[in-house]
Amino acid sequence: MAAFAAALLPAFALAGEPAMRTQTGSAEFDRLFALAQTELEQDKVDAITDWSFNDQKPFPCVCFETGEKWHYVWTRDLSYAADLALARLDPERTKTSLRFKLGAVRTRGVAQYRGKLVAQDTGSGGSWPVSTDRVVWFLAARHLLGDRAFREEVEQALFLTLSQDDRFAFDPHVGLYRGETSFLDWREQNYPAWTAKDTTFIAESFALSTNVLHYEALRLAERLNRENGDTDKDNAGMYAAKADALREAINRHFWNADRGTYMSYIGTAFHPVPVDSYDLLGISLAITSGVAPPERARRALSRYPVAALGSPVIWPQQPNTPIYHNRAMWPFVSAYALRAARTTKDSERIAFEIRSLMRGAATAGSNMENFELTTQAVHFEDGPLSGPVVNSKRQLWSVAGYLDMVMRGVFGLEDDGSVKPMLPTQLVPTLFGDSDTIALDLPERRIVLRKPENSGTGGLLVAGTSRTEGRETVVDLVPQGAFVQRLLRNGAQFAPPQPEAPKPERVGDAWRVAMPANTVLYADGKRIGRYESAQTVDVAATGASQCFSATNMGDRVESLPSRTTCVGPSQTVEGKSVRRWTAPKSGQYRATFRYRNANGPINTGITAGVFNFAVDCDKPKRDWPQFNAIVMPHNETETDSTSAIFEAGAGAQCKLVLLRGPNMSDLDHFIHYTGGKGGASGALNTADIGALTIVPLP
Known part of the structure; x- marks a missing residue:
């Protein structure tokens, strides 16, 4: 790892001494950590602009902007970045930025929401409730509750936002919240191509990541009520029951036993078709939130494929689709995958994600928005599919993801200040070099990790004895067995294109559907069969509405679903x-x-x-x-x-x-x-x- 970084790392000028410093056996590792801090400082602004706001004129905001090309504050970008690192490193600017994303109801007749709610940014089909991941705001806010005034704002926004989502996004028949996948908000990148012109399907489908974020918000509501002296019979118990039910529904509806992992999204309440599509952020959040039981958590992450240089944000890749979310890796998602790997103690995945994050920053000389999947390049030429279509330097959540990788992923610094390293033994030669120790210097403390005489192979080094003298904490690392899973390397595999919608015809007491070769038929959300050769299929008529869709079958991978065709009395x-x-x-x-x-x-x-x-x-x-x-x-x-x-x-x-x-x-x-x-x-x-x-x- 040191060899490739030495060859690729450009010389970057640091604006003064960074607030934090690492001392390791890798000069490149230390310099990349300093780079991330420099880029974080560059993302701190006193005014923000965007083409669609304020007639493109700046207005004051002591905030974090989103990146070199994005001079605004977006709910999900800010919130994921704050959860990764910003809330810890600059709590005051983080609170100001989060406050900017709150809004009070300004319309007469909608005044039952007295107070401020979280804003869902502009997006698919006209924003909320087509997209419903605004509750990610609470993933960030939960770290900043020591400020009494801010806590009161969080409580108000939490209870009002959940109330509104329960009314307009929650489906009681399925037990899940509707809406688009979190962060994956460019429809045809990971949804069927026909959703480019029709987002109704997205609005009434169900996404893993968005539901896990609602689970986290419900758990926060339970916690705040309990801390306020509530009892199980009152609001705390209500939110606990809702969270328990949602966790059960997520595991029931999204788990794909054949794949051994969680699907990215499923179809509608009346046609809950399983979708052979998976996203790394959703799976990682399911693991770190505790939604995934331990055995499922280990299997889900280990069954998510990688490419040679990093992890794709979706799998499989979609054909005839430009590179952006599709055929790409995103550093902030890799940072969440690293967190998930620490949760499951997967030493191979921990090492893989650390190497990928280092390589990307070193190659580009910046913490980029994203990279092409097979080359980890900032641009890959592929004719009309070239990309990533959009890419920005010092992207805020990428910067935060890198900082979290160093502080938590390598040195084990948790949110509560405890030090719990899980360092893969395969990284010891690079990080320690000829030294017995590596150190992380923070403004308020110094953390020193001391390697054992015999690190062993194929496992993790974790905290043994530790001692604190003054501001220095020294942790003696000891070998520990780990969950070691060989990484699946087919992350760049493509799915076939989507087929045309089925055209059922009534024949006697059945609906007859002509199925082309290598297709799969679904009716009312259930798989009817796979057909290797062209044939007609009869499905018994029920006298009620029946809905059909189809997929094409590739090399052990199904396409995304066709449009849905519903037939029957109306x-x-x-x-x-x-x-x-x-x-x-x-x-x-x-x-x-x-x-x-x-x-x-x-x-x-x-x-x-x-x-x-x-x-x-x-x-x-x-x-x-x-x-x-x-x-x-x-x-x-x-x-x-x-x-x-x-x-x-x-x-x-x-x-x-x-x-x-x-x-x-x-x-x-x-x-x-x-x-x-x-x-x-x-x-x-x-x-x-x-x-x-x-x-x-x-």
Whole structure:
């Protein structure tokens, strides 16, 4: 490792002495740590700008900007960076940056949320609740609760944000939160190509990473209530029960036993098709949060493939897709994978991620946003697929990931100040050289690791005896057995392209589907079969709505799913603000609206249509209506909204009402948004709404 770094590491000038210093047997390791600190200082600004805010004029904010090319503060980028290192290294600027991402409701009629909520940034289909990972804010805020005033702000934002997400993003029928994968927010990079023009599927599907972030937020809510003197019978117990149920649902729905790991996302509540796609951030968060039981945690990480020089952020790679998330490694995700490897005590993966992070920073001379997967280059020429399409130096979460790798990944410095190294023996020659010790100098303390006389091979060095004198803590390392798993090296493998949607035809008592060779058919979320040769398949008709999708089968890897085709009986209900409908039989029904929302482009904005769908039926008699969330993302042509599921008794006379809900344009955080509708021009939550279709569910 030292040899390659010596050849690649450029000479960089440091602006003064860094606040922290390492003393190891590797001059390159020490200099890269200093570089990360220099870049962190460069990311500290007094004003921020973005093309879509404040008419591109700067406005004051003592904050962290996102990188050399990104001069703004984004919720997820900031929060992951703060969780990795910023909250520890600069708590005051971190709090200022986090506060910037809060907003109060500015719209009359949505005032039941009295206080500030976390802002979901501009994004797919008009932002929240197509994307719902804004709760990552609490992953950062949890480190800064010693400040009483800030803690009160965190509590208010936490309870209000969770309340809003429970109402508009949580699906009680599945037990999961809907919405896009966290960080992987460029639709066709990791979702089916057809979602580039239709994000409704994303809005009503379920992502591993986003659900784990909600789990962490629920656990924080439980903790804060208990620390405030709450009891199990009150709010603390409620949040604990919700967190327990969510953990169980995550393990039930996302675990792929055949792969031995967690899927990145699954389909909709009415067609929860498993997706043969996996992402390293989601798996790492599932491990570090405790959502994954120990044995599953070990297996999940060990079964996630790597490439020669680092770990891909998604697997398998998608064909005909430019390099960005696809065919790429991202240093901050590698830093979370390193944390996960420490959790599972996987010595091979720990060493692999440390080497990858060092190599990337040394090669580029900066902590880059991302790298091409097979070469770890900042740009790889591949015609129209060249990339990474966008790349930035001193990317904030990459800088934070590198700092965390050094402080926690090598020296074992935990959030509570304890020192718990897990150093792979294979890294000892590089890091120690001819010395018996390595040291980390912090402003307030010095940590010294002393290697044993015999380090052994193939395992970890962990803390044995330790002693503290003044500001110096000396830890004697001792060998310990570790979970050693040979790394899977097929990280660059491609999936086949997605097939066309199935076209079921009614033949007698069955739906007949023509399946091409090497395809897989799914019905109502369940796998019907794999077909190596072209054939027709009959699926028994149920008399209710049935939904079909297909995948292509490659070399032991399935494609992402086709569009979904639903068939079966349906009723169209016309009307304006109030529609009336009579239930033909007792059971569950699914309601979907035709609509168009031209208030913004498909890839960004803050004006996703968000509505309360109220169903008030007189049989069986209910004390209150049933409420469901309906989301109408930005689109270019008329399409279907997300669906609502409700119950009705036979012959029930039902009143169906669609009421305005909240969206991100309602938050005063977006008063300065000038890149589209719903910002400086005023809140906007509308859509052109057409026919309502109701179908019976099995």
